[in-house]
């Protein structure tokens with residue numbers, strides 16, 4: 511009649527904070543993340559036969575995250591995610607895949623009277639660093655890193671013209687528009703055959719994150735954009751060029767529209783075209799433009 515064709519389960523929204531206290535200098539360093547664990551394996555009978563003997567309780571999964579956070583470094587998140595994912599596929603014979611997502615929230619050290627403060631931090635942006643690791647038994651660790659919710663806007667330097675015009679088209683062509691998006695960028699690393707291989711690459715992860723964030727902002731700011739599509743391709747290409755171990759870069763960019771407002775009805779006020787100053791930001795609908803750019807010679811990315 512029916513069968514379980516796909517199943518995974520685990521703990522979502524495991525919030526985690528870890529502090530490092532440097533005893534010599536008194537400087538403290540903090541890290542706050544939200545972790546998701548999802549396990550796959552020989553677990554069908556827990557669905558079809560109420561067989562809980564195959565269930566590693568999600569409560570135990572949460573406890574495991576806390577214990578591993580105490581016993582291991584939690585940064586970079588690619589390493590911590592790999593440690594947690596690898597734990598589940600090695601500890602339990604019947605668990606063949608473990609998906610671990612680590613969302614890192616920003617805590618930036620305060621500068622007080624020109625000096626970095628030893629133990630005070632502030633949230634300098636709502637963007638988060640997202641790392642997803644899948645430990646695949648007998649294969650290795652698939653690691654995907656990214657930035658999410660980085661809200662950016664440029665007030666000029668963006669055009670959109672030459673698109674299909676037919677009986678469905680009302681959008682005027684523009685050579686100067688506002689461009690705004692919430693950046694969602696991910697980059698996928700060449701498969702790591704083991705946890706040791708991830709450990710050997712530790713210095714690359716923060717470097718790649720800083721590069722991707724900087725490339726995204728610089729390209730967004732400096733590109734004379736023909737479209738969201740053309741700009742996001744340039745960003746992806748630059749990230750691939752900067753880090754040889756990255757095989758795929760994906761962006762998903764909402765096009766957050768700002769509409770001109772015709773105010774000519776009020777005493778002939780000019781507020782369109784080159785006279786536009788007051789705009790109406792739109793909440794919805796919005797464009798949504800996605801792409802994955804892969805290194806030449808690398809097969810298209812696998813769906814995990």
Ligand SMILES: O=c1[nH]c(=O)c2[nH]c(=O)[nH]c2[nH]1
Nearest residue numbers: 670681736737738739765797
């Ligand atoms: O950069 C853009 N790409 C599109 O595909 C598109 N479509 C649209 O209406 N405006 C835009 N802008």
